Amino acid sequence: MSKAFTQIEQALSKTQRFSFTKESLIQIEKIKRKYPESKPESALLEILLLAQRQNEGWISHPALEAVAVGVNLPVMKVLEVASFYPLLSLKPVGSHCVRICTTTACWLKGSTDLGRACQKWLGIGWEETTVDGMFTLKEVPCLGDCTKAPAVQINETLRGNLNAREMTHLLQALAESVKK
Amino acid sequence: MKKNRIFTNIIDQGPVTLKAAQTRGDWGTTQEILSKGSQWIQDQVAQSDLRERSHGGEYVAKKWEKREAAYIVINACSNEPGSGTEKYLLRYEPHKVIEGALLIGAALGAHTCYICIRGEYLQEREILESALEEVREKNLLGQFQIYIHEGAGGTLCGEETALLESLEGRKAMPRVNGDRKLYGCSAVIHGVETVATIPEILRRGAPWFASLGTLHSKGTKLFSLSGHVETPCVVEEEMGVSLKELIETHGGGVKGGWGFFLAVIPGGSSTGFLPKEICNDLCLDFESLERVSSCLGTGGIVVMDKSTDIVRVTARLAQFYQQESCGKCTPCRVGTGWVFQLLERLSVGQGEKEDLDQLQDLLQRMSETSLCAFGGWAAAPVVSLLRYFQPELEHRIHMYNVASKRVKV
Numbered sequence: 368m369s370k371a372f373t374q375i376e377q378a379l380s381k382t383q384r385f386s387f388t389k390e391s392l393i394q395i396e397k398i399k400r401k402y403p404e405s406k407p408e409s410a411l412l413e414i415l416l417l418a419q420r421q422n423e424g425w426i427s428h429p430a431l432e433a434v435a436v437g438v439n440l441p442v443m444k445v446l447e448v449a450s451f452y453p454l455l456s457l458k459p460v461g462s463h464c465v466r467i468c469t470t471t472a473c474w475l476k477g478s479t480d481l482g483r484a485c486q487k488w489l490g491i492g493w494e495e496t497t498v499d500g501m502f503t504l505k506e507v508p509c510l511g512d513c514t515k516a517p518a519v520q521i522n523e524t525l526r527g528n529l530n531a532r533e534m535t536h537l538l539q540a541l542a543e544s545v546k547k
Numbered sequence: 548m549k550k551n552r553i554f555t556n557i558i559d560q561g562p563v564t565l566k567a568a569q570t571r572g573d574w575g576t577t578q579e580i581l582s583k584g585s586q587w588i589q590d591q592v593a594q595s596d597l598r599e600r601s602h603g604g605e606y607v608a609k610k611w612e613k614r615e616a617a618y619i620v621i622n623a624c625s626n627e628p629g630s631g632t633e634k635y636l637l638r639y640e641p642h643k644v645i646e647g648a649l650l651i652g653a654a655l656g657a658h659t660c661y662i663c664i665r666g667e668y669l670q671e672r673e674i675l676e677s678a679l680e681e682v683r684e685k686n687l688l689g690q691f692q693i694y695i696h697e698g699a700g701g702t703l704c705g706e707e708t709a710l711l712e713s714l715e716g717r718k719a720m721p722r723v724n725g726d727r728k729l730y731g732c733s734a735v736i737h738g739v740e741t742v743a744t745i746p747e748i749l750r751r752g753a754p755w756f757a758s759l760g761t762l763h764s765k766g767t768k769l770f771s772l773s774g775h776v777e778t779p780c781v782v783e784e785e786m787g788v789s790l791k792e793l794i795e796t797h798g799g800g801v802k803g804g805w806g807f808f809l810a811v812i813p814g815g816s817s818t819g820f821l822p823k824e825i826c827n828d829l830c831l832d833f834e835s836l837e838r839v840s841s842c843l844g845t846g847g848i849v850v851m852d853k854s855t856d857i858v859r860v861t862a863r864l865a866q867f868y869q870q871e872s873c874g875k876c877t878p879c880r881v882g883t884g885w886v887f888q889l890l891e892r893l894s895v896g897q898g899e900k901e902d903l904d905q906l907q908d909l910l911q912r913m914s915e916t917s918l919c920a921f922g923g924w925a926a927a928p929v930v931s932l933l934r935y936f937q938p939e940l941e942h943r944i945h946m947y948n949v950a951s952k953r954v955k956v
Contacts (some may be wrong), residue, residue: 406716406730408716409715412696412697416666451719452701453699454667470813475851511845512631516774
């Protein structure tokens, strides 16, 4: 529990600015139209995900406020939902998010090695971000691609059948592409 | 079997546009079926004895008892470890899912359908969205509305009331009163595979579907083979197929041969483990698995060979369930954490024999007194570990005590 609270505190203490872009606002209207008019709160999760995508992969306090205005709910209700789902992040993440599946099927196929290789190469632990803000490493439950175990999701692409060496090569390639 | 396959594109992995789907037979006689009326569809589904293709395997006709619903909710949200079938269906057969939703909607007189999809399934969401776009352009849906609801996942969303809560924009926690209503209106919830099976049943007729499979499990089912098999895959087979045959013909056999086989998870982690003695002549259908106190579940088969440390696998699963527990009721919130801690210790043998009794007691309380089915799901793998691998646990405890010189050899 205490971990969740520190995350929330971090989210509250950030004094970043956030407002939805024009495209996002159009998107929000579109999302809201899917649900009955009297139930705008149904759109909450999708709008939170939208805000997260626009705000470099995490939801800051101003973003929470903007979402709350969008769905006509108190900020606290929005925070309640945002802190519940593991897909939503309330603290800053790196520009590349590496999610490694470590549940049964992937675990049997060596996701532990992948995790260790990443931790060694990046010099960070699970749920941490590198000092240069480039990579975040996350341990996630089932990505739904058990037949391609071990599965890894880097940003928004899913990769399967990886071994530790291929994994470090991938990270290296990513790091170099950013430098260029 | 080949001519009876429903999801041909999962093997072929061809294009998923409307045109390609139509050449495979989707949307062919939809209007004809719709014109026969809701009663006809309901009767056909009842005659086909179709059962829900996830968890308990409830009869679909029983779910439709009230014969009408305002909303249809399709659950593509649960991320139970081991089940890859859902993703394949969305990726290669999106039109069957959409058509199925339309037909269920027509049968129950619903006006809207929500397909709840996990936020992680970005690619699948795009495929589904473009399929929906095409269908809307051709005006195949008529007045019926289908929307994609992007959720943030969680195994708990496999529990129906929690899914509805999540859809209503709240935390995915089960409802105390077990009320299955969406926005105060009646709703029917189905898994993706069940929905995608329905168009084919109506096209080929209920007798065709009922002629396949076993006495209580009709039709075909998707199985996903993963873990220690040579070629992991998703494959469709008739219900009642033997596990050994499935692994050997489609999975290329167990790594190291059948002799090196240790245990299997027959249908997603909440169905527990089954050891080799049982698997030798095990058939995959609802009644056979019920007989060995397991469950067909989602058809996500995870095979483990003898190099596997089964206690560590269970401990890892217990950790997963601890993270996924929503924390609403005490038995599940406290129980999952406690079980995980005990297993972490027991995996290195650190413990006493009394710990096993305590674990047993804890698991019983968890599965009996939790608010929703999740407590039972979380307990199942550990219960099966105690049932089939207790000597292994006792051996570890003994070895640890010998090593720490607490007892003499």
